[in-house]
Amino acid sequence: MNKRTTLLMGAVAYDPKVVNIWEGFRQYFSQKQLDFDYILYSNYEQQVEALLAGHIDVGWNSPLAWLQVECIAKKMGQRSEAICMRDTDCDLTSVIIVKDDSRLNKLAELKDRRIGVGAKDSPQACLIPLNYIANSGLDPNKQIEVVEYDVLPGKHGDHIGGERKAAQALLSGTIDAACLIDSNYLAFSLDGSLPSSSVRVLDRTPHYDHCNFTVLEGNCTKLIKHFRKLLLEMSYSDPNVRPLLDLEGLKQWLPGRTTGYEQLETAVKRFGTLEPFIRRFNL
Amino acid sequence: MNQLDLGDLRFTEGGHLLVKRAIGKLNIGKEIVICGQDPDLEVHLEAWARIEGHRIKPSTESNRFKLCRGAAEFKRWQGAKQTGDPDPFKPESIAETASQSWGLAARGAVIEDGTPEFNFQLTKKSQVWADEAVRLYAQAVSAQWDPNTAIPWNTKFELQTEVEDAVVQLMTYLIENEAAALIVPSRFVAQLHPHFREVMQLLAIQAADEARHVEVFTRRALLKRDKLGISTVGGQASLKTLVDEPDFAIASFLLSVMGEGTFLTLLRFLEHHAPDPVTQTMTRLAANDEARHVAFGVAHLKESVKHDPHLLDRLNQSVHRRHDALQHIVGLNQEVMDALTLITAGGWSHQALRKGSQQVTKLIQDMDSGRRNQLLRLGFSKEQAATLSELHTKNFM
Numbered sequence: 001m002n003k004r005t006t007l008l009m010g011a012v013a014y015d016p017k018v019v020n021i022w023e024g025f026r027q028y029f030s031q032k033q034l035d036f037d038y039i040l041y042s043n044y045e046q047q048v049e050a051l052l053a054g055h056i057d058v059g060w061n062s063p064l065a066w067l068q069v070e071c072i073a074k075k076m077g078q079r080s081e082a083i084c085m086r087d088t089d090c091d092l093t094s095v096i097i098v099k100d101d102s103r104l105n106k107l108a109e110l111k112d113r114r115i116g117v118g119a120k121d122s123p124q125a126c127l128i129p130l131n132y133i134a135n136s137g138l139d140p141n142k143q144i145e146v147v148e149y150d151v152l153p154g155k156h157g158d159h160i161g162g163e164r165k166a167a168q169a170l171l172s173g174t175i176d177a178a179c180l181i182d183s184n185y186l187a188f189s190l191d192g193s194l195p196s197s198s199v200r201v202l203d204r205t206p207h208y209d210h211c212n213f214t215v216l217e218g219n220c221t222k223l224i225k226h227f228r229k230l231l232l233e234m235s236y237s238d239p240n241v242r243p244l245l246d247l248e249g250l251k252q253w254l255p256g257r258t259t260g261y262e263q264l265e266t267a268v269k270r271f272g273t274l275e276p277f278i279r280r281f282n283l
Numbered sequence: 284m285n286q287l288d289l290g291d292l293r294f295t296e297g298g299h300l301l302v303k304r305a306i307g308k309l310n311i312g313k314e315i316v317i318c319g320q321d322p323d324l325e326v327h328l329e330a331w332a333r334i335e336g337h338r339i340k341p342s343t344e345s346n347r348f349k350l351c352r353g354a355a356e357f358k359r360w361q362g363a364k365q366t367g368d369p370d371p372f373k374p375e376s377i378a379e380t381a382s383q384s385w386g387l388a389a390r391g392a393v394i395e396d397g398t399p400e401f402n403f404q405l406t407k408k409s410q411v412w413a414d415e416a417v418r419l420y421a422q423a424v425s426a427q428w429d430p431n432t433a434i435p436w437n438t439k440f441e442l443q444t445e446v447e448d449a450v451v452q453l454m455t456y457l458i459e460n461e462a463a464a465l466i467v468p469s470r471f472v473a474q475l476h477p478h479f480r481e482v483m484q485l486l487a488i489q490a491a492d493e494a495r496h497v498e499v500f501t502r503r504a505l506l507k508r509d510k511l512g513i514s515t516v517g518g519q520a521s522l523k524t525l526v527d528e529p530d531f532a533i534a535s536f537l538l539s540v541m542g543e544g545t546f547l548t549l550l551r552f553l554e555h556h557a558p559d560p561v562t563q564t565m566t567r568l569a570a571n572d573e574a575r576h577v578a579f580g581v582a583h584l585k586e587s588v589k590h591d592p593h594l595l596d597r598l599n600q601s602v603h604r605r606h607d608a609l610q611h612i613v614g615l616n617q618e619v620m621d622a623l624t625l626i627t628a629g630g631w632s633h634q635a636l637r638k639g640s641q642q643v644t645k646l647i648q649d650m651d652s653g654r655r656n657q658l659l660r661l662g663f664s665k666e667q668a669a670t671l672s673e674l675h676t677k678n679f680m
Contacts, residue, residue: 088333095326182330189295189327196296201323236336237358239397251336251355 006035007223009213010047010056013040014158017247024244028234034226043154044068044121045277052076052281057220058083058213058227062156063123063264064273069214070258071274075283082212082256083228088249089210090260093182094129097199099170104177107136107203114145116166116175121273122157123264124210125166129179131267132205140271147175160184167194177202209260284349285309289319294327302328302350306337309352314340318347362396371417371481381406381478390478404474405531409590413582416481419575423488426575428568430499436506440559443630447507449622450562453553454504455512456619458497460546460680463522464576465493467538471531485579492572499565506561517612518619521678524605532587532594533601539580541602541671542680544657547573548650549679556627556642581660588662595662599671606674616677650679 007029011022022038029036039056041047044065051059052072059065066082073080096115098104104113110133118125126148130140140146149169151161166178167188180188182204188194213231215224231253234241245251268274287305289298298321305315317328328348332339336355342348368376369391376390383400405411442450472486504511525542528534550570557563588594620643628639651672658668 087336091329091333093326093329182326183334185323186295186327186330186334189323190299196293201326204326235358236355237361239362239395242359242397249334251353251358 004057004220004223006037007058007220007227008056009036009038009058009060009227010041010050011038011060012044012047012062012155012158013042014152014155021244021247024247028241028244029227029230032230034223034230036227044156045154048072048277049280051214051216054216054219057224058215061212061214062158063208063210063212063261064121064127064156064268066212066214066258067261067265067268068274068277069216072278072281072283073216075278075281079217081215081217082258083215083224084231084253085209085212085256086248086250087252087254088183089212090254090257091207092124092210093207094124094132094179094205095182095185096129096133096177096179096202096204097167097170097185097194098177098202099173100197100200102176102200102202104202107133107138110177110202111138111143112145113176114147114174115140116147116149116169116178118148118162118166118179119150119153119155119157119159120148121153121155122162123208123267124181125157125163125179125184127267127271127273128205128208128263131263131270132203134270136203164188164193171198206263207260208263209257212256212258284314284316286316286318289317289321289324291320293321294319294324294331298324299327299331302331306350306352307356311352311354311357314349314351316347317350320346324348359395360393363393364396365393366390366478371414377408377412378478379408381408381476383476385476385478387477390480401476403476405471405479406476408479409587410531411475411479411482411583413482413579413586415582416485416579419579419582420481420485420488423485423492423572423575426571427488427491428495430495430502433568434499434564435560436502438560440561442507442558445631446558446625446629448512449625450558451504451508451510452512452618452622453626454500455514456518456622457500458504458511459514459518459522460542460678461493461496461500463525463680464538464543464546465490465497466526467528467534468493471534474531482583489576489579492576496569496572499569503561503565513618515618517609518616518678520612521609521676522680524608524676525680528601530597530601532584533598535580536584536598537601537605538680539576540584540657540661541654541675543573543576543580544654545650545675545679547577548646548653552623552642552646552649553626558626558629577657581657584661598661599663599667602671602674605676609676616679619679 011018018040026036026038044062047059048065048068050056051069061069070080104110117130120126134140138144149162149165152159163180163184167180169175170178234245234253236242236245236251287301289301292298302317309315324346325348329339332350336353338351338353340349340351366385366388367378367390370376383403384398385394386398386401388394468486469490472483475483477483525537528537547570550566550573553566554563554570557566624639624643627642628635654672654675655668658671
């Protein structure tokens with residue numbers, strides 16, 4: 001059992017702004033009498049290992065990292081818990097887009113075509129949409145050619161670069177379809193990267209959830225309760241808090257839920273995504 | 284229930300602006316139906332609503348979506364403040380003290396709560412404001428002149444060698460003085476809270492005026508020569524006391540009222556006695572600009588004196604202090620006095636020199652009289668005005 005008086009949180013440094021975000025939170029929590037500090041990792045796998053080893057108390061986890069923790073913790077006889085998430089982590093979708101003049105009209109027609117995805121460990125721009133395509137009857141390993149636009153592996157697709165490259169490749173005709181999270185599809189459409197009427201949505205996945213603060217049950221209970229309470233109390237009307245929420249891309253923290261990870265769970269089972277990582281633990 | 288039909292307008296082609304406008308009119312928690320023919324409407328609307336903090340309710344109808352207004356936008360602007368009014372003549376449009384957290388926002392803008400604190404030094408209306416600034420700025424803008432076209436550079440004239448030398452020396456002196464007159468308002472414009480917009484604009488255009496003066500005096504000096512004149516320790520020591528002055532009221536007083544006031548008399552004198560049309564035109568134009576600078580200096584100091592009865596004492600002391608600091612400088616401004624005499628004389632004949640000398644003596648008296656008038660306008664007694672004018676730097680500026 002951890003006896004620390006400082007709550008240690010791990011986050012992945014997918015962008016320099018991550019330092020500003022958590023430094024801001026550290027100062028905010030300090031004003032609220034929570035001794036909080038953060039450790040930045042270059043990839044989620046290191047962060048998951050650190051959480052499972054008790055080096056950190058909370059992991060700000062991608063959905064894939066959540067599944068990694070959940071799976072390995074279970075094998076270690078422990079339980080993981082998602083204590084909080086952003087309002088913007090709930091009910092996302094991914095889209096499979098094609099050029100507007102493409103002859104493709106349904107997923108089945110992607111057979112033998114080149115499909116651009118983001119980083120291969122990106123739930124939103126690779127695993128979930130490829131799983132969705134697989135559900136339609138196409139085997140992504142055999143019946144389509146998956147082209148990875150891998151920017152910063154280990155970041156689980158947090159960096160927007162991979163999806164942007166996939167979108168560019170679609171426009172240039174290098175690939176026949178591209179997989180993007182819906183918010184990036186909107187962003188690329190609004191900023192002109194995907195000019196209006198240049199592309200269309202071929203299909204769209206069901207809703208799923210994204211990041212959460214993950215803890216191991218029974219660890220630092222008091223500190224974690226305090227941390228969760230402070231997160232849920234953060235109000236967008238507070239001018240001291242608002243810049244932090246804006247930077248982290250949310251309007252409100254919500255209690256964590258784990259009902260939105262089913263598609264990803266199916267995907268990682270189908271593609272065997274977790275196995276190489278689990279083997280590191282010799283369980 | 285309200286409904287917004289985007290028709291064939293795509294969400295990303297501007298449709299989002301219509302949605303934003305429509306939802307902005309709703310109370311928090313109220314709903315609006317959004318419909319349209321954009322095939323991507325659902326995917327874009329859902330992503331947009333999530334990012335903006337609104338909610339989409341499930342709909343069974345194709346391309347019709349219920350959008351429920353969230354509270355984020357309301358929360359963002361909950362603590363926002365209005366900061367005065369853009370019209371400076373409306374009651375209470377100018378704050379007595381401008382808040383550092385208003386930052387660079389336009390006066391009259393609604394400012395989001397939480398703006399970072401700036402560090403402007405001049406935040407009090409009583410320190411900086413004069414209603415005159417509005418009129419003077421408008422006048423300054425309309426009176427801007429182009430050195431290339433406003434001055435008859437190509438007019439043919441020839442002066443006696445030493446008279447031309449005297450003009451070059453005078454121009455050399457004017458340039459360094461105008462440099463000081465450029466630096467002082469520039470320094471304070473950076474310290475002034477932008478809430479006092481008209482004063483900020485006026486100080487900026489004042490600096491631009493001086494930049495033009497520096498240009499034309501340089502061009503005149505080099506019109507017939509390829510070298511400038513001399514710059515003395517005394518002249519620079521005097522100007523340094525002006526440039527180093529950290530207090531806005533004192534710096535304005537020493538520069539605009541005492542210095543530029545004296546310069547105004549000098550420039551009018553040169554306009555009258557100029558030996559050539561180029562010098563005559565540029566001194567006339569520069570004098571018009573300096574008159575505005577003096578007018579603002581006097582106007583805002585008169586306001587400041589109303590709010591701070593001790594200000595006159597501080598201004599009084601500043602002249603004494605400057606005089607004491609410059610006491611050890613001998614022969615201050617002799618080269619300028621000599622140049623002025625020769626320019627006014629126009630030649631070396633006894634009669635001309637006598638006349639020139641008399642005119643320069645009259646100039647010094649006029650400068651003194653002009654300074655005393657301005658000092659009286661600020662509220663100094665006759666005796667104080669006479670003493671202070673007497674103590675003013677012999678460098679004029």
